[in-house]
Amino acid sequence: MELRPQDWELLETVRERMAADEWWTCESGEPDAGCRRLAERGLVELAVPAPGRGEGWAVRLTVHGSDALVYRELRAVPADAEKRWLTKQADPAYRELGLVPSEMDLVRGYVRITEKLQGLLAPLDDAVVEAVWDEERRGWLLQVSEAEAREIGRVLFLEALQGSVRPRNRVAREHEIRYSPVVAGSYE
Secondary structure, eight states, X not given: OOOOHHHHHHHHHHHHHHTTSSSEEESSSOOOHHHXXXXXXXXXXXXXXXXXXXXXXXXXXXXXXXXXXXXXXHHOOOTTHHHHHHHHHHOTTEEXXXXXXXXXXXXXXXXXXXXXXXXXXXXXXXXXXXXXXETTTTEEEEEEEHHHHHHHHHHHHHHHHTTXXXXXXXXXXXXXXXXXXXXXXXXX
């Protein structure tokens, strides 16, 4: 099911050609194997003969092809992510934080809804993108500032409100990240 690099390149080319017109039209011949392969997967639509012409063929992205390209961009690791990781690793303002996969899933979910949140303390987008998988520990490693660590604590606090306290307790115990909201007028 995985697309080959040349299939991704072809999808990109179709998207670029479609910027000028609804269809990318080829004057003669038959659709090539790459276009047929993408059409079989529902990522492009083929028209033979080309629309508005009596000959040739044309191709355009389907909704699925367009979404596949957008999703691929989302998953792509920025080229400078490793450099930023190493820079942060040497910077005393950052600390390493290890999350098990289920905890990382919580943080990723939180990042997806940040525009809806009112109490966001620090964005976590960069920390999530720059996270690396540690095969030996079977978990994710992040380099986070204190503000980002506090925000991760907030994620786990919100999860605990839903009934799952294990992630909050583990991260508090192993990384000393504890979050509790400061309530104006609270009694001690």
